[in-house]
Amino acid sequence: MYERRLDRSRAHTTFSMPLDNQTTPLLGRTKLSVVEPVFQMNGIVKHFPGVHALKGVDLEVFKGEVHVLFGENGAGKSTLINIIAGTFPPDEGKIVFDGEAQSSMTAHRARELGVSAVFQEFSLAPDLTIEENLLLGREATRFGLLRKAKMREQVRAMLAELDFDLSPNTRVGVLTRAEQQMTEIAKALLGKVKLLILDEPTSSLTERETEKLFAIIAQLKHHGVGIIYVSHRLGEIKRIGDRLTVLRDGAKIGTVAVAKVDEEQLVEMMTGRAAEVLFPRIEHRPQEEVLRVRDLSTASGAVRGVDLYLRAGEVVGLAGLVGCGKSELARALFGLEVLEGGRISLFGRDLQTPPTPASMLASGVCYFPSDRVAEGLALVRPLRENVSMAALKLSNFSWHGLLRLAAERIISQEKIQQLQVRPADAERPVELLSGGNRQKVMLSRGIIRDVKVFLFDEPTVGIDVGAKVEIYRILAKLQQQGAAILVASSELPELLHLSSRVYVMNRGKISAELQGDDIREDVILSNFFDREGTTFPRRANAH
């Protein structure tokens, strides 16, 4: 293991990752010879009305360690970091900070102790400038007056040190999400920081910004800051994580050294099921080509010159970082993005007009959005209406604009049962369903009318394991029946186990097309980033 680490740090000098003292005697950073925990918590229990959110969780973070919190949505990660940040107190349990037991943690106390957190929900005031936001609550004053010059100087120095490309006078409201994320990180780093909490910090960052963040993390580690890092991304976990604690259903499953576990083990720890149980075996039997895209570009610039094809009876993955254009590509194919150039052919015929949802549905293409609340479902309306929504104009549902209510009732009930939506009450509003059941209601659209091409955008986002298994089963079944399925996903395990081919996207372009044995996490990840100048360790080559 030492060899590998050494090799990594030698080969990638641009990324000067200071490794934690305990495992790197070879690098001569033996300043801290004994591992000191900066933070410990024991037996943390937290109840919310109706939810047992944390069931006695222990966590320990060393100085200069990146400690990854890993688990599914709803596993208790957010609750845990909120307790650490003092947002709310635990019901039971002990918190020790820097060797001192903390009787009561409040947000204020946490800040005093040097706990700084970057949550997914930003805490920035959109109408204030970056500078004002950064200094909110710690304005430099003299005799009650703001010392603007001094403040500005402080902020500029800070941003320069971070090498963030932000102008302090910009209003936060006009920043992109990535820029807001950087501002949020800058804010967290102001003042004394001993423990930094980062909740999915890279989810909206580009690869360049991610690199900067990783460099900052490396620096902080060097200075002995403990970092709690919440992430789902196995690639970055492997890259920057030292130890990893897995949570499932509010309980701690275990803490392991990141270097010692592989992805399969992680998925198993996270979900409580072996990958073979989680993912159905799919026999890919690609048949005729159904969809071909040539040189497709969107007006937004999110997709730039993409070529791709899709055959009946195969599941094709679309991988890439957030913002790489993979969801925009899926949306563009369904007419939800304005196209700038390129050609789309369906079943061997070029589309003469730009696609629209109506025209694509009519030709047997259905899109399943990642944001099911905003784009998929009419939440206050009953299941029945949501199931039939995309088929209302078909002759079995309406006749010259008049609904066939009886037929609708029978058919939608049948689909609800077929997909095992629970509860199977067609008249219940969809908002009362869980994430997994909502996705099943969405999926019913694919079987209520003749759909041959399925375009999925993050099919399992916000869905618990049990429902994921069901969704994967449904996908597999559709594929067996000859459907062509395109899955844009940020969950690599999903793509690795379901796809017969994977396209990787980077900055709006296809950076790789992988098949068969090439569909491996390391190969996919290595194509997430630009090839030249990349600092990403290609594990496939390193071994």
Place this chain on the structure above:
Amino acid sequence: MNALLHTLDSISRNGMRHSVAQLGINYGFLPVILVLTYLAFGVLEPRFLTANNALNILKQSSYLIIFAAAQLFPLLTRGYDLSVGMVISMISVASAMIMMAVLHATNDVPLAIVAAACGGFGIGVLVGVINGACVAALGINPFIVTLGMQGVAFGLATTLSGGFPVYNLPDAYSKIFAYSNWLGLPASVATCLIILGIVHIILSRTVFGRSLYLIGASPRAVHVAGLPSHRYNALAYVACACLTSIGALLLTARTASGEPNAGGDFMLKSIAAAVIGGVSLRGGEGRVIHCVFGGLFITVLSIGMNFVRVDGYIQQIILGIVVIAAVYFDQFRRRTRL
């Protein structure tokens, strides 16, 4: 109707206590409050309970219910039509002027009435198309669009009439459309029932009606589902204006004059009736029956207050409070259902 069957079904299954709750969920508690209010005014002033007054309540509420049913279309899509009141005034004045002009030119009463009705309805369609196009195609906020249209309609109504009512409409017009009985019902009540039936069928049995509910619940989802959401959204404003113009023509017949003030407070009252009845301001929820209960309630309240001689301005205050309370209860109802 389905909801009623559902209620009856649940009475037989779950006993009375549960079914009261079910009734509350389906119709709100307004029907109960409506009856209690009616009886309360009766206690204060026994003449309130006469058959004659009941008929009067029905007649008066029929106009409001028509306007509330009109308002229902944009409300379902999470919009509203603030121009309803002034459009009533404009159509009242314009149709009266058309009627007088045709009468002067041809001296043919039936032709004048038909021309006035067509003209009034045509103006309604035009207003609806403009409102709808601005909201759906140009994406302007319905509040601004219809508020602007209200100003335009008000200006036209006063300019065209010079601010004075257009008098001397042919008696036949009022006789047929205000004072005759159709199938034993006053003309306005009969028209109202026909309109309610048609609106109910449109909303519950057509792709267009269904889409309005879905648009109100999630406009983007409707687009993704391949339905012409923009067109349907625009059509909601057209439907609203069409029904408004029918109501306006009936009102004109009742006053036997083209009134620049005919619209008066119908903008607030039409929205109030729908919302008090149980139509959600957040779109996607509401039925014709809600407009009926809401319209009846507001009419009972104002006629009752007249009976017990509540000052006109105080009545405005009470109406305002009732509307705000209704919206609060709408939110409350939604929360408790979750």
